[in-house]
Amino acid sequence: MPIVNSLNAAAAEVAGWRRHLHRHPELGYAVExxxxxxxxxxxxxxxxAVATGIGRTGVVGVIHGRAPGRTIALRADMDALPILETSGKDWASEVPGKMHACGHDGHTAMLLAAARHxxxxxxxxxxxxxxxxxxEEAGGGAKAMIDxxxxxxxxxxxxxxxxxAPGIPVGRFALRSGAFLASCDTITIxxxxxxxxAATPHLCCDTVLAGAAIVxxxxHxxxxxxxxxxxxxISITCFNAGFTDNVIPQTGRLVGTVRTLSPAxxxxxxxxxxxxxxxxxxxxxxxxxxDYNREYPVLVNHERETGFAAEVARDVAGVDAVDTAMPPELGSEDFAFMLEARPGAFIFVGNGNTAGLHHPAYDFDDAAIPYGASYWVRLVERALPA
Incomplete structure (x- = not known):
């Protein structure tokens, strides 16, 4: 079962949907x-059925098959990032300071294509x-929809x-069972x-010096x-203290992130x-x-469902085009909340030799659309055989 013919034929149309979304990026929950x-x-x-307003601004569509059976959910994310785009594409963002730098426009378009089929x-x-x-990028929309x-x-x-996944060739998939993506916590000090x-440091307790030592x-x-x-x-990504050259500041603030692959x-x-x-x-x-704020948990793929997802990906792309031992990554994904709530699996589809995720020159590769949309269709047809 390779790429679905009708999805391949419709790839240009679906790319048009994707590019429309790319031109009109929205952030967080404000994706009306x-x-x-x-x-x-x-x-x-x-x-x-179509339900809106799930988890504030989430959308859910329901399709019933030819007979009763189990229910499986397929998830795509819709939000963009607060980044000024530099891709130079004809369909580049029309909203200054906002862009789809993570490919959520492509994810949404691929799931829409599968939905129509x-x-x-x-x-x-x-x-x-x-x-x-x-x-997904911030705010825990997955948890909000679950709640x-x-x-x-x-x-x-x-x-x-x-x-x-930039760096993985188009037409290939990658995943692994178990801990796959890291937890994401934010810290403020x-x-x-x-x-x-500044001329009398002996009379002060220097927050800049203390902050530097903490960094x-x-x-260790x-x-x-x-x-x-x-x-x-542990990455300290922001250090704010002081406002001029001749004053040792009274206060300071450090901000950063912590990523791990196990609860312990x-x-x-x-x-x-x-x-x-x-x-x-x-x-x-x-x-x-x-202030230690726990945001997204470790994303843990379930063994049985991961094996099944790999089989579906092989059906679409071929046996040699699926890596089932992709190393864990320290990036995070709030799909982890969904995998805590129900068994399932998270997979990467190749985006080719593009700029990296969250880079101002990134763009989703439309050549990946038939592969991703076919994966969704084949997964449904195999998980819920008629």
């Missing part, structure tokens, strides 16, 4: 225009739930997700010392307290951060308060 576009398409395709053919027994999610009854209201038994004149000290948590075979990243390592990093941050600051006479 995108959601309306998706809902209108689903209504036009003749799906059995499934609504027309209904060559399956059971129900397909098409999930178009807001706020709004996504799994229970629509009777979902299993859930599948897909993301494009507020510092308070004693400010004063270095937290790296990864290099010296975590098993080298395990994985963790995640717990360890949080505990060690509190100790290292507070004691390092105290050594400089500065008070430090750490």
């Amino acid at each position: 225009g995108t959601a309306a576009y998706v809902a209108e398409k689903l209504e036009t395709f003749g799906v059995d 499934l609504a027309e053919t209904r060559n399956f027994a059971g129900t397909v739930v098409l999930v178009f999610q807001p706020a 709004d009854g996504l799994m229970t209201r629509f009777g979902v038994d299993a859930v599948y997700g897909m993301h494009n 507020d510092l308070e010392g004693v400010g004063g004149h 270095q000290a937290v790296q 948590i990864v290099s010296r307290t975590i098993d080298p075979i395990a994985s963790a990243v 390592v995640r717990d360890h990093v949080e505990a060690r951060l509190r100790t290292v941050v507070e004691t390092t600051a105290a050594a400089y006479g500065v008070k430090a308060v750490l």
